[in-house]
Structures are given as C-alpha cells and as structure tokens.
Amino acid sequence: MHHITQKIIQAAGQVILGKEQQIRLALACILARGHLLIEDLPGMGKTTLAHTLAQVLGLDFRRIQFTSDLLPADILGVSVYDRNNSVFKFHPGPVFTNVLLADEVNRATPKTQSALLEVMEEGQVTLEGETRPLPKPFFVIATQNPTHHIGTFPLPESQLDRFLMRIQLGYPDADSERSLLKSNGGRGSISGLQACVDGRQLLELQQAVDAIHISDALLDYLQALLNYTRNSPRYTAGLSPRAGLALKQCAQAWAMMQGRDFALPEDVQAVLPGVAGHRLQTASGTDMHDVAAELLAAVTIP
Amino acid sequence: MIPAIQRPTLTDIRWLLVSLGLVMALHVAHLALWVSAAIVMLGLWRYAIAIGKLDFPRLMILLPLTVLGGLGIMLTYHGLFGRDASVALLVIMLSLKLMETNSRRDFMLLTFLSYFLTTTAFLFNQSVVVGLVMLLPIICLTATLVGISHPNGSLGWRHPLRLSGIMLAQAAPVMLALFLLFPRVPGPLWGVPQDSYRGMTGLSDSMEPGNISQLSLSGAIAFRAEFKGEIPKLSQLYWRGPVLWHFDGRSWRMSSNRLNLPREMLRVQGAPTLYSVTLEPHNRNILLMLDMPTSLPSNALLTRDYQVQSREPVRTRIRYDVSSNLNYTLAARLDGHERELALQTIDGENPRAQALAEQWVSSGKSPEQIVQTALTMFREQPFSYTLSPPLLGANPIDDFLFNTRSGFCEHYASSFTYLMRAAGIPARVVTGYQGGEVNSVGNYLIVRQSDAHAWSEVWLEGRGWTRVDPTAAVSPLRIESGIAAALPESNALPILSRRDFPLLRKLYLSWDAVNNNWNQWVLGYDQQRQLDLLSRLAGNRLSWQDLTIGMMLAVGVIGLAIGLAMLRGKQIKTDKLQRLYAKFLSKLESAGIKRASHEGPLDFGQRAAARLPHKAQAISQISGLYADLRYGSKASAQALERLRNLIKGFKAS
Known part of the structure; x- marks a missing residue:
C-alpha cells in the first residue's frame, strides 16, 4: 500500500512542482473517502x-466551472422529452463521474451549492422521484477563491463541514517557480501522465485505510483535542463529532501513506490543519494554519 | 476499556499444568494410588490436546468419567465427606475440569481452585516445611495468573515468575498484618474434620506387655516443655499419665471413674517448678504434668489419683502454663476400699510370684524392706532391659520373673507392682513419660513417644504413695540419660533419639527449635495470644470488641485511601510503558533536549537525533519502539522488555 501511494505522490509531483505536502494531504483526503476543498x-x-x-488515480474526470447563473440541473442532469419514443429521457449531468472538479464553487448561488453538497453527502442523485447512484469511487474537489473576493457566495459553516479537508496551495518556492517558468506551465504534461492505479485499486486502498489501528492512547489524544476546542474561549464553536471522525480517518490515511499499520499523534498533527482549519472559527478570525498550530501546541499528548 | 485477550496459549497451559502438578504433589502422600495415577493421566491427556495430538473429549466421555471418579472416591474412602475423601474428590474433579478448560475464564477458575487446594495441605500437616514447600505452587499459580492475564499472550518463563515473586513479596507485609491483627475466633488455626485423628500415637488408658515398647519405636514428639528457670535433672522428670489399678492377669487398666472422689491429700515442700507444656494432639483426654501437679491448666480436671485430664480429647496442639512440686507426700492415709483395689491380684495365677512374695512377708520384713528386696532382686539377678522382649506364657508375671528376665519398663512395673500386692503392700502402676531431651538451642525439653514409661507407686505407712521405679534398678541409665543410652546398640530406635552423629543432632535440635517457635507463635497464635500481643502494643487491655472496631476502622481507611488513589490514577495514568519513556525523556532532558508536551514520539525522536547525531540510531530505535508499543496493535511483553533494555543502556551524553 505504502509504495503505491508513494508512486502516486511522485507522479503528481512531476506536474505540481514543490507542493508535495499539499499533494499528500489531498491524497490522504481522497483515501479517507472525503471531499477536498482547495482554497487559494x-x-x-x-x-x-x-x-x-484524477489523472494519476486513473479516474474519470469532469469539471464544472461554477458561475452565479449555474443551476442545479446543470450539475445533476435533466430529463428531456424524447419525441420519437414519447418518453422523458434522463441526460446525466457532469456529476456522474469519479472525480468532479467544482471550480470556484463559491461563485455559484447557494441553491446550486446546496445541490452539489447534497450529492457529496449522499453519493447519489435523486431527481423526479428516481434515485440514480453515482459511480464509485466518487469525490469532489472544489476550489474556492478567498471569500473576500468580489462576486462570491461564501460557503456557510455547515456546508464547509461536508468537506473532509481544506487545503491551501500558496506560492511556489523559488526553485519550483523557476522550473515552472522554464516549462510550459506544466498543464500540457497532465495528459501525458500514466495512471498509477485504477478505480478498483483505489477502493482497496480506501478499505485498507479503515484497517489502520487506532490505539486507545491515540483516541485519548483525539478526544483531548476535541475537548480543548469545545472548552476553550478562543473558538466560537468547538469541533463537531463529524470533525472528530474526519480527523481520525485522515490520520489513518496519513499513517498508511507513511507505511505504518497504526496511527500516531504525528499523523493527527499532520492532517489537523487541513481537517480542522475550515471548521474552527476563532473569535479573532486568524488564519487556519495559525489556528491549527495554536490548537496543537495547547494540547498535551496524553 | 478492557483489551481483548486471546485464548490461553500453549505457554499458559504449560504453566497451569506445572502449577497443578506441584499442588497435587503436595497431596500425593495421602491420596490413593489410583487417584494419583488418574491425575497424571489427565494431565498428560490435556497436554496432548494442547499440542494438537488429541481433541477435547466429548461430554459423552467426560460425564461417565466424572461419575466414575466420584464413585471411586466413595468406594475408596467410604463416603464423600471427611478430610481425606473431600480432598481426593476435589483433586480428581479439578483434574477432570482440566479436560474442558479452554477459555480464560476456565483457567482463572482452575487457578483459584488450585490456591484453595494448596491450602488444604494444612489440614494434613501444619509444619514449617509444608508451609515453605507450599510457596512453590503458590508462586507458580500466581505466575500462571500473570501469564493468563497478560493481554499480549505468550510471556515465556522468566517474566511471569519474576512478577509473581515480586507480587507475593509485596503481599507478605499485608499477610503478616492480617495474621497479627485479624480478629481471631477462639479455636485452633486449622480445625480439621474427625477422620484426621486416626493414627495418632500416645499413651492409652491401659497397659499390657508390649504397648509401651511399641510406643518407644516412635520418634514422634509427644510434647515440649519450657521451664521458668533451670530444667530439673532428667531423673526427676516423671510426667504423670494414666494411673492403673486394675490387673486382669495380663493388662493393667484404670479403675472406674475416679473423678468424683475427693482428692488424695497432697502435701508439698519447697518451691514449685513452673513450666509450660505444648502438647501435640493425641486424641485422648490425657494432659501430662510432672509429679505432682500444684496448679492446673484452665479447664482441666484432676482425678483423685492426680491424673490431669482435659474435658475434650486433645485434637489440636495445646499449650498450658502450670506448676508442679517435685517434693511431695501423697495420701498419708488410705481408706479401706482403696486398699482393697490396690491389693487386687488374681487367685491361682502366677503362683511362683505369689510364693516369693509370701516368703518375703513370712521372713518378717517390713514393707520398706520388701520394696528394697524386690529392687535388689531386679538389680542383682540377670534381668536385662530390652525393646524386644520374648513373648510371655500363660502366667506372664512368673514367666518374666523366673524365665525370660528381659523386658521393657512395662514388664518391670507390672511385675513389681504385682509382687508388692502379693506381699500385701498397696501398689499401683503409673504410666507416662520419663525424662526427655534438652534442646540446648531453644533451651526447652523435647519429650517423644519413645520416652514413654511405666513405673509403680506403693503405699507405705507414714509416707503415703511413694514412687518406685523398678526400671531404674535394672537400667539406671534409662532414667538418668534417656532411652537411647540405656538400650544396647542393636535395638532399633528412631534415628532422632539416637546419640551418634553429633552434627546431625545439633542440626536436628536447631530445626526442632524452629518448629517449636512455629508452633508457639504461628500455630499457637490464638485469640488469647493475639489479645496479649495487641494489649502490650496498645499499652492497655483490649477486648475482642475493640479489635473488631479497630479492624473495621482500618478497612474503612484503607478502602478510602485505595479509592482516592484510583480516582487520582485516572488523571495521571502512567503505566509501565509511560514510565519507561519518561525515563528516556529525562535522560535526554539532562542533555538539554526537552520534549514539548504536544510533540509526538517520532517527531521528538527526529529532533533529538538531529541534536545528537552520534546517538541518532539509538534514539530513533527507542522512539520507534515506543510508538509501536503505545500506538501499535501488536504490543508484546518481549518488545517492552527490549525497550526497557534499550532505555537502560541509553546514555544521552
């Protein structure tokens, strides 16, 4: 398992230069069966x-550019009357895929956002009384501009919670930037990437994540973290039980990617900024990495 | 959360079998042969199952075996109750239970039952040796429990043994405190059922040729005596037992109930001898005291002829502090009925003895002179003292006096008393013990069954009942130095009453002193002694009610303390692994590398390794192993041991 994930990261690293940590987090999120929000x-x-x-995981990939006039039907699909056969025929939307890239998700109206988020939660589309399952694996990678940009509808906390992880990319370092400038922006090489796994293997990897051992000592630590966010006056609201589960799953995925069959506090710490950053509201409104760092520093490993 | 614990492993089964083997070994001496054989068979069977050679027996096989075992016990021991039968039943059922033992719960059950079975060995023997030997199965059983209880299965041999030893050592002070302080009920420490009194040796209510010499073959201890002050000379130590009046031609018996008669008049001179006797159980009412008792054990009875008796047969070791006076005059006057009893002979039997006595009387000798004449006869004619006298014919007294002329004390006492009676001098036989062996190590006297003795008392006008020991005339050594000195080499005496092997004797005497202390302070630690001890400690007189209240208070306080400790323990949960890791951390801290409270073990390990590059390998090894043990799923005792060694060998500088 370990070497497969290693291969994936390496392959992705050829295109995304100098962002190995972000690639790892993104992969961990996918292995933990979560949806990813990339904000930058x-x-x-x-x-x-x-x-x-999507390419290295060998998955079917669709992209939707969210705009303010995008409607739910544009995502989910629509039934059109077929004149020849005198029936309504369903035309599946772009959501029927393995990887859905929801670009600039915060530019759509809340109504459309909600439609997407419902699909994310349930893994199926229900239209006109008929339920259609989405292919497996299915996950959404949403990107979002920082919320203070003009013409955005910021996702509410309740919907942010649906994303297992939120990551930020940040500027590349000097070396990476140089390589990027030398090449043609990297995008051209995506199509040349070899898939490292296929859908079935990815599902197996996801199952292997569930088998990663979580000791009582680690659960103690997780609970200490959750309790701290709930009791400290620094946060307007503490982490939800769903956040706790998310933290655990991501730590498991991270541990697997490290080649271990059990999770360590280090794993929790590694994924915590991604998992807790968008769920925690500080009273002072600090940056998500600072929030996570503060939280980690404040809680003793039992 | 209780960690999931696997089924007992092969190692656990080996432990259990070894422990059970040791427990059963304690009992082998008093189990029927077939029971021991059955245990061995069942043990081997279970082992064959454990290594996969055989399957667990089905209920169809097990059930008949169980019934068979029960029936076997019933037939062998004539019932299921009583000490021997119950222990045998427990042993066999425990072994059968082994046949269906496969879960942890069963293992626990067997182990706890085995603890109980171990203690039942005390029902048979309460000596120091048994107490010490018992430690072995107890340690093994505890080690078995350690093995079974360990969440990570197989532990090997050394670790459980060590842990068990430590645990038992820790329990020792608690045990001692409970032993000393736990309120005692009156009664012996080890009350045992009736059937355990079979086969006790000791004096009996009658005397016939051969029964005292038989007793002399036993090296068993009859009692021990401690004197306040000097131990009197051995030749003065006549321990008075049953007084025998009635002669039926062969054996001497006690006269009918002599308890309700007024006591013979006793006049004493000089200071009494104070001493205490620790009497081994012999299942009779006889209490032994020196001639003549002046103060009695509590609850004892005194017959008219000064035998001391207990109300109940002596079935447990008892101790009494008493006094006697070795200088005395007994019964200056004799009433007619008693004179008649004391002159009883059998007409027509032993004619030659009768004739001899009549000849003495007719030659005009006074009673004192007749006594001396008889003793002179024993001394000067070729009488010999032996443990194996020839059998006597129809007139045993005649046969002994004129033919065989070799006998043991009962022959001399018997024939002398008979002669006196025939000569018209009231006489009676007294049995008891004579002398004893001084244990110079503990400064007390050991009196064995081999010191059993018989002598005569004759009633002389003006002097009352006077002790005459005809054996002393034949073999003065017997009275002055004890039986071992008096008998020729060839006579088989128990090895421990013999005089050779001085080193062995010295060892033996030290050992007996240990036993005596054990008897006095452990087995003899009864309610009275407990109260005495605690009263001395407390400075004032305590009652058992005080003790009970104290006990309850102590239990309350200790319970509270444990409860508080447990509550606190929730907050600072430091198990063994955490303590080990803390040791490692403190070693690094002394090198200036401090772990932040939120730093994970691997992160910290990396940081520390970067700071101490030459120790990097050890640090990462320890950190990795710790992370494995604390967060991994396959922690094992061996890994913990390895971590302990790594950390022990780790030096930060």
Whole structure:
C-alpha cells in the first residue's frame, strides 16, 4: 500500500512542482473517502492539482466551472422529452463521474451549492422521484477563491463541514517557480501522465485505510483535542463529532501513506490543519494554519 | 476499556499444568494410588490436546468419567465427606475440569481452585516445611495468573515468575498484618474434620506387655516443655499419665471413674517448678504434668489419683502454663476400699510370684524392706532391659520373673507392682513419660513417644504413695540419660533419639527449635495470644470488641485511601510503558533536549537525533519502539522488555 501511494505522490509531483505536502494531504483526503476543498487565489494551480490527481488515480474526470447563473440541473442532469419514443429521457449531468472538479464553487448561488453538497453527502442523485447512484469511487474537489473576493457566495459553516479537508496551495518556492517558468506551465504534461492505479485499486486502498489501528492512547489524544476546542474561549464553536471522525480517518490515511499499520499523534498533527482549519472559527478570525498550530501546541499528548 | 485477550496459549497451559502438578504433589502422600495415577493421566491427556495430538473429549466421555471418579472416591474412602475423601474428590474433579478448560475464564477458575487446594495441605500437616514447600505452587499459580492475564499472550518463563515473586513479596507485609491483627475466633488455626485423628500415637488408658515398647519405636514428639528457670535433672522428670489399678492377669487398666472422689491429700515442700507444656494432639483426654501437679491448666480436671485430664480429647496442639512440686507426700492415709483395689491380684495365677512374695512377708520384713528386696532382686539377678522382649506364657508375671528376665519398663512395673500386692503392700502402676531431651538451642525439653514409661507407686505407712521405679534398678541409665543410652546398640530406635552423629543432632535440635517457635507463635497464635500481643502494643487491655472496631476502622481507611488513589490514577495514568519513556525523556532532558508536551514520539525522536547525531540510531530505535508499543496493535511483553533494555543502556551524553 505504502509504495503505491508513494508512486502516486511522485507522479503528481512531476506536474505540481514543490507542493508535495499539499499533494499528500489531498491524497490522504481522497483515501479517507472525503471531499477536498482547495482554497487559494486564482492562478495558484488549484485546477491543475485536481486534474493531476484524477489523472494519476486513473479516474474519470469532469469539471464544472461554477458561475452565479449555474443551476442545479446543470450539475445533476435533466430529463428531456424524447419525441420519437414519447418518453422523458434522463441526460446525466457532469456529476456522474469519479472525480468532479467544482471550480470556484463559491461563485455559484447557494441553491446550486446546496445541490452539489447534497450529492457529496449522499453519493447519489435523486431527481423526479428516481434515485440514480453515482459511480464509485466518487469525490469532489472544489476550489474556492478567498471569500473576500468580489462576486462570491461564501460557503456557510455547515456546508464547509461536508468537506473532509481544506487545503491551501500558496506560492511556489523559488526553485519550483523557476522550473515552472522554464516549462510550459506544466498543464500540457497532465495528459501525458500514466495512471498509477485504477478505480478498483483505489477502493482497496480506501478499505485498507479503515484497517489502520487506532490505539486507545491515540483516541485519548483525539478526544483531548476535541475537548480543548469545545472548552476553550478562543473558538466560537468547538469541533463537531463529524470533525472528530474526519480527523481520525485522515490520520489513518496519513499513517498508511507513511507505511505504518497504526496511527500516531504525528499523523493527527499532520492532517489537523487541513481537517480542522475550515471548521474552527476563532473569535479573532486568524488564519487556519495559525489556528491549527495554536490548537496543537495547547494540547498535551496524553 | 478492557483489551481483548486471546485464548490461553500453549505457554499458559504449560504453566497451569506445572502449577497443578506441584499442588497435587503436595497431596500425593495421602491420596490413593489410583487417584494419583488418574491425575497424571489427565494431565498428560490435556497436554496432548494442547499440542494438537488429541481433541477435547466429548461430554459423552467426560460425564461417565466424572461419575466414575466420584464413585471411586466413595468406594475408596467410604463416603464423600471427611478430610481425606473431600480432598481426593476435589483433586480428581479439578483434574477432570482440566479436560474442558479452554477459555480464560476456565483457567482463572482452575487457578483459584488450585490456591484453595494448596491450602488444604494444612489440614494434613501444619509444619514449617509444608508451609515453605507450599510457596512453590503458590508462586507458580500466581505466575500462571500473570501469564493468563497478560493481554499480549505468550510471556515465556522468566517474566511471569519474576512478577509473581515480586507480587507475593509485596503481599507478605499485608499477610503478616492480617495474621497479627485479624480478629481471631477462639479455636485452633486449622480445625480439621474427625477422620484426621486416626493414627495418632500416645499413651492409652491401659497397659499390657508390649504397648509401651511399641510406643518407644516412635520418634514422634509427644510434647515440649519450657521451664521458668533451670530444667530439673532428667531423673526427676516423671510426667504423670494414666494411673492403673486394675490387673486382669495380663493388662493393667484404670479403675472406674475416679473423678468424683475427693482428692488424695497432697502435701508439698519447697518451691514449685513452673513450666509450660505444648502438647501435640493425641486424641485422648490425657494432659501430662510432672509429679505432682500444684496448679492446673484452665479447664482441666484432676482425678483423685492426680491424673490431669482435659474435658475434650486433645485434637489440636495445646499449650498450658502450670506448676508442679517435685517434693511431695501423697495420701498419708488410705481408706479401706482403696486398699482393697490396690491389693487386687488374681487367685491361682502366677503362683511362683505369689510364693516369693509370701516368703518375703513370712521372713518378717517390713514393707520398706520388701520394696528394697524386690529392687535388689531386679538389680542383682540377670534381668536385662530390652525393646524386644520374648513373648510371655500363660502366667506372664512368673514367666518374666523366673524365665525370660528381659523386658521393657512395662514388664518391670507390672511385675513389681504385682509382687508388692502379693506381699500385701498397696501398689499401683503409673504410666507416662520419663525424662526427655534438652534442646540446648531453644533451651526447652523435647519429650517423644519413645520416652514413654511405666513405673509403680506403693503405699507405705507414714509416707503415703511413694514412687518406685523398678526400671531404674535394672537400667539406671534409662532414667538418668534417656532411652537411647540405656538400650544396647542393636535395638532399633528412631534415628532422632539416637546419640551418634553429633552434627546431625545439633542440626536436628536447631530445626526442632524452629518448629517449636512455629508452633508457639504461628500455630499457637490464638485469640488469647493475639489479645496479649495487641494489649502490650496498645499499652492497655483490649477486648475482642475493640479489635473488631479497630479492624473495621482500618478497612474503612484503607478502602478510602485505595479509592482516592484510583480516582487520582485516572488523571495521571502512567503505566509501565509511560514510565519507561519518561525515563528516556529525562535522560535526554539532562542533555538539554526537552520534549514539548504536544510533540509526538517520532517527531521528538527526529529532533533529538538531529541534536545528537552520534546517538541518532539509538534514539530513533527507542522512539520507534515506543510508538509501536503505545500506538501499535501488536504490543508484546518481549518488545517492552527490549525497550526497557534499550532505555537502560541509553546514555544521552
């Protein structure tokens, strides 16, 4: 398992230069069966990352560019009357895929956002009384501009919670930037990437994540973290039980990627910024990495 | 959360079998042969199952075996109750239970039952040796429990043994405190059922040729005596037992109930001898005291002829502090009925003895002179003292006096008393013990069954009942130095009453002193002694009610303390692994590398390794192993041991 994930990361790293940590987090999120939210300024390589991941994982990939006039039907699909056969025929939307890239998800109206988030939660589409399952695996990689940009509808906390992880890409370091500038922006090479796994193997990897051992000592630590966010006056609201589960699953995935069959506090710490950053509201409104770092520093490993 | 514990492993089964073997070994001496054989068979069977050679027997096989075992016990021991039968039943059922033992719960059950079975060995023998030997199965059983209880299965041999030893050592002070302080009920420490009194040796209510010499072959201890002050000379130590009046031609018996008669008049001179006797159980009412008792054990009775008796047969070791006076005059006057009893002979039997006595009387000798004449006869004619006298014919007294002339004390006492009676001098036989062996190590006297003795008392006008020991005339050594000195080499005496092998004797005497202390302070630690001890400690007189209240208070306080400790323990949960890791951390801290409270073990290991590059390998090894043990799923005792060694050998500088 370990070497497969290693291969995936390496392959993705050929396209996304100098962002290994982000690739790892994104992969951990996918292995933990979660949806990923990438938040950053335009042009930082959000879409490239999503596309690359889909490519190396050997998955079917669709992309929707969210705009303010996008309607739910544009995502889910629509039934059209077939004149020849005198029946309504369902035309599946772009959501019927393995990897759905929802670009600039915060530019759509709340109604459309909700439609997407419902699909994310349930893994199936229900239209006109008929339920259609989505292919497996299915996950959404949504990208989002920082919320203070013009013309955005920020996702409410309740919906942010649906994303297992939120990551930020940030500017590349000098070396990576140099390589990027030398090449043609990297995007051209995505189509040349070899898939490292197929859908079935990915499902197996996801199952292997569930088997990673979580000791009582680690659960103690997880609970200590959750309790701290709930009791500390620094946060307007503590982490939800769903966040706790998310933390555990991501730590398991991270541990697997490290080649271990049990999770360590280090694993929790590694995934915590991604998992807790978008779920925790600080009273002072600090940056998500600072929030996570503060939280980690405040809680003793039991 | 209780960790999931696997089924007992092969090692656990080996432990259990070894422990059971040791427990059963304690009992082998008093089990029927077929029971021991059955245990061995069942043990081997279970082992064959454990290594996969055989399957567990089905109920169809097990059930008949169980019934058979029960029936076997019933037939062998004539019932299911009583000490021997119950222990045998427990042993066989325990072994059968082994046949269906496969879960942890069963293992626990067997182990706890085995603890109980171990203690039942005390029902048979309560000596120090048994107590010490018992430690072995107890340690093994505890080690078995350690093995079974360990969440990570197989532990090997050394670790459980060590842990068990430590645990038992820790329990020792508690045990001692409970032993000393737990309120005692009156009664012996080890009350045992009736059937355990079979085969006790000791004096009996009658005397016939051969029964005292038989007793002399036993090296068993009859009693031990401690004197306040000097131990009197051995030749003065006549321990008075049954007084025999009635002669039926062969054996001497006690006269009918002499308890309700007024006591013979006793006049004493000089200071009494104070001493205490620790009497081994012999299942009779006889209590032994020196001639003549002046103060009695509590609850004892005194017959008219000064035998001391207990109300109940002596079935447990008892101890009494008493006094006697070795200088005395007994019964200056004799009433007619008693004179008649004391002159009883059998007409027509032993004619030659009768004739001899009549000849003495007719030659005009006074009673004192007749006594001396008889003793002179024993001394000067070729009488010999032997443990194996020839059998006597129809007139045993005649046969002995004129033919065989070799006998043991009962022959001399018997024939002398008979002669006196025939000569018209009231006489009676007294049995008891004579002398004893001084244990110079503990400064007390050991009196064995081999010191059993018989002598005569004759009633002389003006002097009352006077002790005459005809054996002393034949073999003065017997009285002055004890039986071993008096008998020729060829006579088989128990090895421990013999005089050779001085080193062995010295060892033996030290050992007996240990036993005596054990008897006095452990087995003899009864309610009275407990109260005495605690009163001395407390400075004032305590009652058992005080003890009970104290006990309840102590239990309350200790329970509270344990409860508080457990509550606190929830907050700072430091198990063994955490303590080990803390040791490692403190070693690094002394090198200036401190772990932040939120730092995971691997992260910290990396940081520390970077700071101490030459120790990097050890640090990462320890960190990795710790992470494995603490967060991994396959923690094992061996890994913990390895971590302990790594950390022990780790030096930060």
